[in-house]
Amino acid sequence: MGVPIKQQTSIASYIIGKKLKKETKYPLVLMLEPLFQCNLACAGCGKIAYEDHILKKRMSFEDAMKAVDECGAPVISIPGGEPLIHNEMPQIVKGLVERKKYIYLCTNAIMLKRKLHEYEPSHYLTFSIHLDGLKEHHDKSVCKEGIFDVAVEAIKLALDKGHRVTVNSTLFNGVDPEEVADFFDYAMTLGVEGITVSPGYSYEMAPEQDLFLGRKQSKELFRSIFREGKNRKSKWEFNQSALFLDFLAGNQSYQCTPWSTVTYNIFGWQKPCYLLVNEGYAKTYKELIDETEWDNYGAGINPKCDNCMAHCGYEGTAVNDSFKNPLKLLGLSINGGPKTEGPMAPELPIMYDQSKVEKSLFENPLMPIINKEESSVSKEKELVDK
Numbered sequence: 102m103g104v105p106i107k108q109q110t111s112i113a114s115y116i117i118g119k120k121l122k123k124e125t126k127y128p129l130v131l132m133l134e135p136l137f138q139c140n141l142a143c144a145g146c147g148k149i150a151y152e153d154h155i156l157k158k159r160m161s162f163e164d165a166m167k168a169v170d171e172c173g174a175p176v177i178s179i180p181g182g183e184p185l186i187h188n189e190m191p192q193i194v195k196g197l198v199e200r201k202k203y204i205y206l207c208t209n210a211i212m213l214k215r216k217l218h219e220y221e222p223s224h225y226l227t228f229s230i231h232l233d234g235l236k237e238h239h240d241k242s243v244c245k246e247g248i249f250d251v252a253v254e255a256i257k258l259a260l261d262k263g264h265r266v267t268v269n270s271t272l273f274n275g276v277d278p279e280e281v282a283d284f285f286d287y288a289m290t291l292g293v294e295g296i297t298v299s300p301g302y303s304y305e306m307a308p309e310q311d312l313f314l315g316r317k318q319s320k321e322l323f324r325s326i327f328r329e330g331k332n333r334k335s336k337w338e339f340n341q342s343a344l345f346l347d348f349l350a351g352n353q354s355y356q357c358t359p360w361s362t363v364t365y366n367i368f369g370w371q372k373p374c375y376l377l378v379n380e381g382y383a384k385t386y387k388e389l390i391d392e393t394e395w396d397n398y399g400a401g402i403n404p405k406c407d408n409c410m411a412h413c414g415y416e417g418t419a420v421n422d423s424f425k426n427p428l429k430l431l432g433l434s435i436n437g438g439p440k441t442e443g444p445m446a447p448e449l450p451i452m453y454d455q456s457k458v459e460k461s462l463f464e465n466p467l468m469p470i471i472n473k474e475e476s477s478v479s480k481e482k483e484l485v486d487k
Contacts, residue, residue: 115175343430368382
């Protein structure tokens, strides 16, 4: 099914309205992070590294609704931590449904079986279940055995109770394309609405040359996955725009649109996106939009962004391109999905001084990590204390 027609139409109407008003910066998605605490300790997540007094903090229902009303995004993604830990989550979801927002409640599903009765099925609510692969791969990814089986059981129960369900997956360099294809095939047998997929990266710890190598490898990975799907004649449904998938396969030279997915968490409005934790916070949505130096971010503009192809920045670019160039979508449909052979679209040019970045990393290759952790924790602790 992918994205339901009613949801597509609603989002399209929102975008058209913004364009008619000649607004240039508007969010498609609000990433609402109501807490950082989690019941897993995944190797690829840094949220649980916060101090205990931060992990115990919860966003109130009132603050959540205020943020939603401030920015007006039609889609609300609720990650964490683990959102189902939050005692007010059923109330938050109900408030969003009343506002006719399309909600993606992201969960590892450990608590879903015993919490499901607290949520009424709605075409506005989707449980986005975290699965990074089949049993062995997923359990290794979340650093705990048995979680894959728990998640699959929760998916089946949620579907049986009439809920919308998607699977969200993060793929890292080095995964086997055939195994990913096996996983996508399996996900479709579960009866989920679609798959949300995005590449995962490390941003501030590698030399520039390695960053570009990683980006190329990721594009080759997605080409291999899509090629495998075509060879199998698999019928995969993705809860994403077709042009974003085409971008992942290296067929579009897109730049990030960071304001298309804005983030509000327990510290405020995060600049410029949820992936960069050391850029500061705004007190209001208006301040975020008006005072963030958006032109300082993007591939080739900021070395922190060079290796990123995540959906939070590029899905908005792809959606906007769909409006500008509808024939691209038609071509993808006729060709059965992204091109998997031939030359890739060119990379965006480097606009910053590479020698300064290389010199900094050569002098202390761990400095970006140290600075990021120390600075972000100190800034956020200061905000909490206030």
